[in-house]
Amino acid sequence: MPRLLQPLIRAVTYTRWLHLVVAVILPLIMAMVFPGLVDPSPADWALIALQPVPLLVLLAALVPSVRTAEGLQARLMLFPGPHARGGRGRPDDDHGISAAPSASWHDRLRTGVWLVLRLEAGFAVAMVSSAAGGLCLALLGAAFGDTELTTAYRVPGTGWWYGTLVVVVLAVLLAFVTVAGALTARAARALLGPSARERLALLEERTERLLERNRIARELHDSIGHALTLAVVQVGAARAAGDPRFTEQALGAIEETGRAALEDLERVLVVLRDPARPAGSRPDLREADRLLESARSSGARVDAEVSGPLEKVPGPVSREGYRMLQEALTNAVRHAGSLPVGVRIAVEGARLRIEVRNPLPEEGSTSGLRGGGTGVRGIRERAALLGGEACAGPEGGVWRLRVDLPLG
Structure with a gap:
C-alpha cells in the first residue's frame, strides 16, 4: 500500500x-x-x-x-x-x-x-x-x-x-x-x-580530468617526497655529525626545501579548489641549481654538468624535466647517501637529455630502484607524454637514469 x-x-x-x-x-x-x-x-x-x-x-x-x-x-x-x-x-x-x-x-x-x-x-x-x-x-x-x-x-x-x-x-x-x-x-x-559527438566530447573531458589528476598526483609525489626525503636525510646527518655548524646548515636547507614544497602544495590545492583559476608558475630547468644545492645540503656529493641553452627549452618540456630531475635526485639521495652523484643536463640540437648516476651501495644491489618503482614509473610516464623516453637500471655497479626528450 x-x-x-x-x-x-x-x-x-x-x-x-x-x-x-x-x-x-x-x-x-x-x-x-x-x-x-x-x-x-x-x-x-x-x-x-x-x-x-x-x-x-x-x-x-x-x-x-x-x-x-x-x-x-x-x-x-x-x-x-x-x-x-x-x-x-x-x-x-x-x-x-x-x-x-x-x-x-x-x-x-x-x-x-x-x-x-x-x-x-x-x-x-x-x-x-x-x-x-x-x-x-x-x-x-x-x-x-x-x-x-x-x-x-x-x-x-x-x-x-x-x-x-x-x-x-x-x-x-x-x-x-x-x-x-x-x-x-x-x-x-x-x-x-x-549524441555520439557529445559522448565522445564527454569521454575526452573525462580522460583529461583523469590525466590532470594523475599529473597532480605526480606533482605531489615529486615535490613533497623530495622535501621529506631531504629533510629526513639532513636530520640524520646532523645528528650523526654532532657539529653545531653543520646542524645549522642542515636546518637552513630543511627550511628552504620545506618552503618550496609548501609553495608547490599551495599551487596544487588552488587547482583542486578552483580549476578555473590559473595555477601560477611552475619551476623549470632554469631553477635546476636549487635542486642541486638542496641535494648537496643533505650531504650528497653532486657533480653537475649543464650544457646548452636551457632558457630556450619549451615550457612544458622544461617543467617536466625539472620534475624528472627532482625525482631522480630524491632517489639518489635516499639510496646513495653520501656516495657521489653525477648529473648531466644537456640541450643537444632538438633534444633534451638528462642523466643521473650514482654508485650502488653494495655490489649487485639495485638500491631498491627497480623499474616498477613509483618514482621511476612516474618519470617514464612524463617522458612518454612528451614523446620521449626514459630508462633506468644498474650498469656495472652504477645506477643510471637517462631521459631523452624532444624539444618540438
Whole structure:
C-alpha cells in the first residue's frame, strides 16, 4: 500500500504532469484562430492536436537552441532532484539529458520527434485531466443533491455514495499521469540524450580530468617526497655529525626545501579548489641549481654538468624535466647517501637529455630502484607524454637514469 501511495508524495509526479500540460498552450492558441474552441467536434479536436506539428518540426530544424531549452526543461521537471521532494537526484546530475544546441541534422531530427511526442502526450494528458475534472464535479453534485450543476456529464439520480467514486476517478487519473510521466521521461533520455559527438566530447573531458589528476598526483609525489626525503636525510646527518655548524646548515636547507614544497602544495590545492583559476608558475630547468644545492645540503656529493641553452627549452618540456630531475635526485639521495652523484643536463640540437648516476651501495644491489618503482614509473610516464623516453637500471655497479626528450 505505501508503494501505491508513493506517487502522491513525490513532487516529480506533479512536475511531469505540469511539463506535459504546458505543451497544450500552443495548440490552444492556434485553435483560437482556427477552427475555434466553441463547441468543437471530434474532427476539430484532431485538427487542434495535429496542426502545430509542422511548426514544431520547422522550429527544431532551424533553431539549434531549441534542443538546449527542451533539455533544460526535461532535466528540471521530468527527473527527481532538489526540486522534486522525495527524489534522490543530485543538483549536478543531468540524468542523461543533453543541454547542448543541435550540432547535426540527426540532433535536429531527434529534437523534432521529441517536440511532437511531447505535444501529443501533453494533449492526451490534458484531455484526460479535463474529462476527469468534469466527471468529478458531476459526481460531487450528485453526492450533495445538486441536479442543476452544468457539466459535460450527466449522473443518474443523487446519493452520498457518488462521493466515493470521486476518489476512484482521481486514483485512475493519478495512475494515468504517473505512467505517462514515466514514459515521457524515458523518451526524453532517448531523444534528448547526448549524441555520439557529445559522448565522445564527454569521454575526452573525462580522460583529461583523469590525466590532470594523475599529473597532480605526480606533482605531489615529486615535490613533497623530495622535501621529506631531504629533510629526513639532513636530520640524520646532523645528528650523526654532532657539529653545531653543520646542524645549522642542515636546518637552513630543511627550511628552504620545506618552503618550496609548501609553495608547490599551495599551487596544487588552488587547482583542486578552483580549476578555473590559473595555477601560477611552475619551476623549470632554469631553477635546476636549487635542486642541486638542496641535494648537496643533505650531504650528497653532486657533480653537475649543464650544457646548452636551457632558457630556450619549451615550457612544458622544461617543467617536466625539472620534475624528472627532482625525482631522480630524491632517489639518489635516499639510496646513495653520501656516495657521489653525477648529473648531466644537456640541450643537444632538438633534444633534451638528462642523466643521473650514482654508485650502488653494495655490489649487485639495485638500491631498491627497480623499474616498477613509483618514482621511476612516474618519470617514464612524463617522458612518454612528451614523446620521449626514459630508462633506468644498474650498469656495472652504477645506477643510471637517462631521459631523452624532444624539444618540438
